[in-house]
Amino acid sequence: MQMAPATETSVVSLRPPAHRVSGRAFPYWATRAAAGWLVLLGIQIVWLLLSHDTGALRVSILVGTVALAVLHVSVMPLWRYRVHRWEATPEAVYTQSGWFNRTWRIAPVSRIQTVDSHRGPWEQVFGLANVTVTTASAAGPIKIEGLDNHTAQQLIDELTANTQATPGDAT
Amino acid sequence: MTAVEMPASTQTGPGPLPAAPEWRRLSPRMLLVHPVIELLRAAPALLGILYLSRNGGAGQIWSLVGLVGVVVYGVVRWLTTTYRVGPEQIQVRRGLVRRSVLSVPRDRVRTVDLTSHAMHRLLGLTRISIGTGTSDRKGDNGLRLDALTVAEATRLREELLHRSTAPLPSTATATGAPPVAAAAGTVVARFRPAWLGYGPFSLSGLLPVVVVVGATMQFVSEAKLAPERLGVFTAVGDQLTRAPLGVAVAEVLAVCLVIVGLASTLGYLFRFWNFTLTRGNGVVHQSRGLVTTRAITIEERRLRGVEISEALVLRLVSGARCVAITTGLRVGHGAERGGSLLLPPAPRSEAERVAGAILDDPSIVHAPLVEHGPVAQRRRYTRAVVPALLLTGGLWLLHRYASWPDWSWQLSIPLVFLALILAKDRYRNLGHAMVGARLVIRRGALVRRRSMLSCDGIIGWSVYQSFFQRANNLVTLTATTAAGKQRYAVQDIGYHEALSLMDRAVPDLLTPFLAD
Numbered sequence: 001m002q003m004a005p006a007t008e009t010s011v012v013s014l015r016p017p018a019h020r021v022s023g024r025a026f027p028y029w030a031t032r033a034a035a036g037w038l039v040l041l042g043i044q045i046v047w048l049l050l051s052h053d054t055g056a057l058r059v060s061i062l063v064g065t066v067a068l069a070v071l072h073v074s075v076m077p078l079w080r081y082r083v084h085r086w087e088a089t090p091e092a093v094y095t096q097s098g099w100f101n102r103t104w105r106i107a108p109v110s111r112i113q114t115v116d117s118h119r120g121p122w123e124q125v126f127g128l129a130n131v132t133v134t135t136a137s138a139a140g141p142i143k144i145e146g147l148d149n150h151t152a153q154q155l156i157d158e159l160t161a162n163t164q165a166t167p168g169d170a171t
Numbered sequence: 172m173t174a175v176e177m178p179a180s181t182q183t184g185p186g187p188l189p190a191a192p193e194w195r196r197l198s199p200r201m202l203l204v205h206p207v208i209e210l211l212r213a214a215p216a217l218l219g220i221l222y223l224s225r226n227g228g229a230g231q232i233w234s235l236v237g238l239v240g241v242v243v244y245g246v247v248r249w250l251t252t253t254y255r256v257g258p259e260q261i262q263v264r265r266g267l268v269r270r271s272v273l274s275v276p277r278d279r280v281r282t283v284d285l286t287s288h289a290m291h292r293l294l295g296l297t298r299i300s301i302g303t304g305t306s307d308r309k310g311d312n313g314l315r316l317d318a319l320t321v322a323e324a325t326r327l328r329e330e331l332l333h334r335s336t337a338p339l340p341s342t343a344t345a346t347g348a349p350p351v352a353a354a355a356g357t358v359v360a361r362f363r364p365a366w367l368g369y370g371p372f373s374l375s376g377l378l379p380v381v382v383v384v385g386a387t388m389q390f391v392s393e394a395k396l397a398p399e400r401l402g403v404f405t406a407v408g409d410q411l412t413r414a415p416l417g418v419a420v421a422e423v424l425a426v427c428l429v430i431v432g433l434a435s436t437l438g439y440l441f442r443f444w445n446f447t448l449t450r451g452n453g454v455v456h457q458s459r460g461l462v463t464t465r466a467i468t469i470e471e472r473r474l475r476g477v478e479i480s481e482a483l484v485l486r487l488v489s490g491a492r493c494v495a496i497t498t499g500l501r502v503g504h505g506a507e508r509g510g511s512l513l514l515p516p517a518p519r520s521e522a523e524r525v526a527g528a529i530l531d532d533p534s535i536v537h538a539p540l541v542e543h544g545p546v547a548q549r550r551r552y553t554r555a556v557v558p559a560l561l562l563t564g565g566l567w568l569l570h571r572y573a574s575w576p577d578w579s580w581q582l583s584i585p586l587v588f589l590a591l592i593l594a595k596d597r598y599r600n601l602g603h604a605m606v607g608a609r610l611v612i613r614r615g616a617l618v619r620r621r622s623m624l625s626c627d628g629i630i631g632w633s634v635y636q637s638f639f640q641r642a643n644n645l646v647t648l649t650a651t652t653a654a655g656k657q658r659y660a661v662q663d664i665g666y667h668e669a670l671s672l673m674d675r676a677v678p679d680l681l682t683p684f685l686a687d
Binding site: 011012013014015017087089091092094100101102103104105106107108111135136137138139140142 | 498630631632635636637638649652653667670671673677679680681683687
């Protein structure tokens with residue numbers, strides 16, 4: 001197979017999207033992660049109590065889990081908060097998300113099919129909402145997590161207005 | 172709500188109906204087909220009841236009740252299913268107790284699939300499935316009428332797909348009448364008996380053979396039959412035990428290969444006999460099949476690209492398949508079932524010719540691709556070899572400390588070499604390019620795919636960078652689309668090259684988000 005040399009590319013980079021998510025996303029992510037770890041720790045403690053001998057292996061697994069949990073809960077939310085950003089212009093929606101691994105998503109507003117908002121139990125506790133933007137592709141919607149309710153509603157109104165102004169969804 | 176909702180695509184429930192023609196029924200001949208099919212489907216259960224009650228009792232009565240129930244169900248289904256095609260919408264009414272009306276706007280129709288099983292063909296019937304923009308998703312049966320007469324279905328197809336296209340200058344088929352009511356157009360590809368040679372390499376017979384063998388063994392052990400009493404089996408068993416281990420293994424493998432090869436060839440023959448691909452009047456049309464015939468029509472405007480896919484075994488004999496990247500066809504269960512197939516396993520040159528012809532750009536299949544560079548190459552090796560090494564290491568540790576046998580870790584050593592070969596091939600196949608207004612992506616080793624995706628069809632981008640990719644400034648760029656597999660990824664492309672590619676594919680989208 002023939003291969004062409006790499007094309008000349010001017011050095012361009014993406015700038016981060018304009019807006020950070022709500023500051024309350026920080027405790028929200030921490031709580032959600034901690035809840036997950038607590039379930040795992042609970043199972044391990046029950047497992048430890050039910051056995052008659054104090055197995056060294058079980059104790060060391062438990063200690064390891066606690067260490068990982070503390071590291072995850074203390075590092076992940078801050079890291080995430082520094083990464084997660086979003087922006088909506090009349091032409092496109094642009095998001096940046098992740099922490100260890102990162103994802104940037106861009107979708108033209110003209111291709112948006114639905115915009116909706118979802119508030120899970122933890123999100124309601126912290127007064128947050130997420131905005132989900134779907135296109136005609138089943139490859140996964142663009143999801144903006146950790147917005148405060150007011151901003152989320154504003155974003156939905158704005159996107160809905162912009163979407164209606166541009167026809168076609170390329171299916 | 173989180174579910175993906177398509178506005179105005181398919182709604183269940185009665186809506187305001189415009190002035191429309193009267194409701195029509197399915198062909199009355201289906202009164203013969205439905206009960207028979209339902210009966211066949213219910214046969215195992217009915218036989219089971221009959222078998223359990225062979226010593227008298229009420230079982231026989233129950234199985235009779237079941238029989239009548241099944242037949243009545245078939246009749247009721249025919250009576251309660253009606254459809255009509257209005258100027259705006261196609262509507263299907265179903266159900267006796269829970270009535271539902273499925274309405275699909277006519278401008279949502281992307282593909283039409285006519286499938287006739289053996290019974291349908293005997294009675295001159297065909298099942299029509301209408302693909303809309305959403306029907307490629309799971310859990311959506313789309314719009315399916317089972318069944319209409321062939322004439323009626325063909326008329327419906329013409330009506331649905333040829334609504335806005337002016338008739339093209341007549342390019343009537345030169346080589347005889349196309350089979351099963353094909354749309355008029357130029358023939359792009361036609362089945363050749365020589366293609367049957369690619370049948371064994373499609374490996375499509377592997378799964379059926381495994382299923383049949385499994386079922387037979389299950390049956391033998393359940394029924395407490397003793398196959399060793401049969402002379403043939405005894406002779407084979409004796410021969411295998413007497414032969415040296417290597418020879419015995421080779422013999423068994425050879426027999427398996429021959430059986431799978433034969434089954435695959437038979438499957439190929441049944442599915443692709445009479446394969447014809449035509450094009451014209453704004454549609455791409457394929458028809459095929461020996462017993463069950465299928466005729467699938469794709470609206471050309473919705474065709475977002477073509478993919479040439481070569482499974483490893485097929486690649487060994489320079490074979491390839493050609494698949495349409497389009498909306499409105501189910502993709503999850505393999506291209507053959509989904510009907511987006513443009514060419515069954517055939518010579519690669521043929522697949523390339525068909526892809527070029529459908530895309531109106533014969534050079535695109537040979538266009539040189541951009542390499543992804545030494546780091547991407549190294550990542551192919553680490554990602555293939557490290558897991559293999561870990562496996563060998565783990566097995567060695569198990570051997571050392573858990574007294575696992577020697578051969579377990581020794582046997583895993585060749586895997587490391589296989590991984591090396593795979594990695595080499597994976598990198599050689601990796602590449603991308605912009606050719607005209609199309610994004611060309613090639614990747615894979617076990618299945619090598621060259622996807623040629625029209626940039627009009629790209630409805631979003633996803634740039635993913637793992638922790639390890641970040642250190643090397645690589646990303647995985649995914650173009651999302653409503654067609655085909657919904658996502659087409661360029662693996663381990665340089666960050667700046669990815670941005671440049673996005674900018675060339677969909678101009679202006681990226682500009683406001685670039686750093687100064």
